[in-house]
Amino acid sequence: MDTIISATGICKTYKLGQSTLEVLKGLDLSVNEGEFVAIVGASGSGKSTLLHILGALDKADAGNVRYKQRDIASFSQKKLNLYRNGSVGFVFQFYHLLDELNVLENVLLPAMAKHGTIGWFSHKKSIKARAMELLHRFGLADRIKHRPYQLSGGERQRVAIARALINQPKLLLADEPTGNLDSETGNGILKVLEQLNGDGQTVIMVTHDDNIASRGHKIIRLADGKIV
Numbered sequence: 001m002d003t004i005i006s007a008t009g010i011c012k013t014y015k016l017g018q019s020t021l022e023v024l025k026g027l028d029l030s031v032n033e034g035e036f037v038a039i040v041g042a043s044g045s046g047k048s049t050l051l052h053i054l055g056a057l058d059k060a061d062a063g064n065v066r067y068k069q070r071d072i073a074s075f076s077q078k079k080l081n082l083y084r085n086g087s088v089g090f091v092f093q094f095y096h097l098l099d100e101l102n103v104l105e106n107v108l109l110p111a112m113a114k115h116g117t118i119g120w121f122s123h124k125k126s127i128k129a130r131a132m133e134l135l136h137r138f139g140l141a142d143r144i145k146h147r148p149y150q151l152s153g154g155e156r157q158r159v160a161i162a163r164a165l166i167n168q169p170k171l172l173l174a175d176e177p178t179g180n181l182d183s184e185t186g187n188g189i190l191k192v193l194e195q196l197n198g199d200g201q202t203v204i205m206v207t208h209d210d211n212i213a214s215r216g217h218k219i220i221r222l223a224d225g226k227i228v
C-alpha cells in the first residue's frame with residue numbers, strides 16, 4: 001500500500017501572552033491510501049490541531065507533512081490552495097455551512113473556488129451533476145433548495161460531507177463528524193464514511209469516543225502531544 005500522507009516530528013505550541021502551551025511534541029504519523037484511520041484522544045489533546053496541520057489549514061512550528069511523498073511546505077501558494085481545496089476534503093464538527101446559500105449551492109462552493117469564474121462556466125454542468133449524485137447518495141435529493149438552518153443535524157453533516165467530496169479529494173479529513181449528533185444519527189454518518197471508504201476513499205477521522213473510533217480500521221491514540 002502506498003502512503004498517502006505522513007507527518008514527522010510535528011510540534012505545535014500556542015502562545016497566549018506569557019504562557020505557552022505545548023500541544024504537539026514531535027508527533028509522527030503515516031496513513032496509507034485506502035485506509036480508514038481513527039485518531040482518538042481526550043478533549044484538548046490536540047486532535048483538531050493535528051487535523052488542521054494535515055489539511056494545511058494551520059502550520060506546525062516544526063516537523064513536516066508529506067502528501068504523496070512531497071513536503072507540503074515546499075508547495076507554492078497556488079499549489080497549497082489546490083491541496084487544501086482539491087487533494088483534501090475537510091468535514092468540521094459544527095458543519096460550517098453557509099446559511100445564505102441553499103444545500104446545492106453549499107456543495108458547489110468549493111468547486112466554484114477551484115475553477116474560478118471562467119472555468120466554472122465550462123465545468124458547471126458536470127460539477128452540478130456530481131453534486132446531485134452525491135446529494136442523492138446521501139439521501140438529500142429532496143433537500144437541495146433547503147437552507148442549512150432548515151435541516152436536521154445529521155442532514156447538515158451529510159451536506160458537509162458532500163461539500164468535502166465535491167472536488168474528488170484523495171483524502172477526507174473529518175473532525176468529530178458525529179460529535180454533535182445523537183448516537184443513531186451519528187451512526188448514519190459513520191455508515192456514510194464506511195461506504196465511502198469501501199469505494200476506496202481514504203478517511204482520517206478524529207474522535208474522543210472509543211466506540212466511534214472502533215469503526216476505523218486503524219486506531220491511532222494521541223496523548224501528551226504524541227502518538228502512543
Ligand SMILES: Nc1ncnc2c1ncn2[C@@H]1O[C@H](COP(=O)(O)OP(=O)(O)OP(=O)(O)O)[C@@H](O)[C@H]1O
Binds near residue numbers: 041045048049050
Ligand atoms: N488558537 C489557539 N490558541 C491557543 N490555544 C489553542 C488554540 N487552539 C487550540 N488551543 C489549545 O490547544 C489544545 C488542543 O486543542 P485542540 O482543539 O487541538 O484539541 P482537541 O483534541 O481537538 O479537543 P476536542 O476533543 O475538545 O475538540 C487545547 O488545550 C486548546 O485550548
Ligand SMILES: [Mg+2]
Binds near residue numbers: 047048049175176
Ligand atoms: Mg477538536
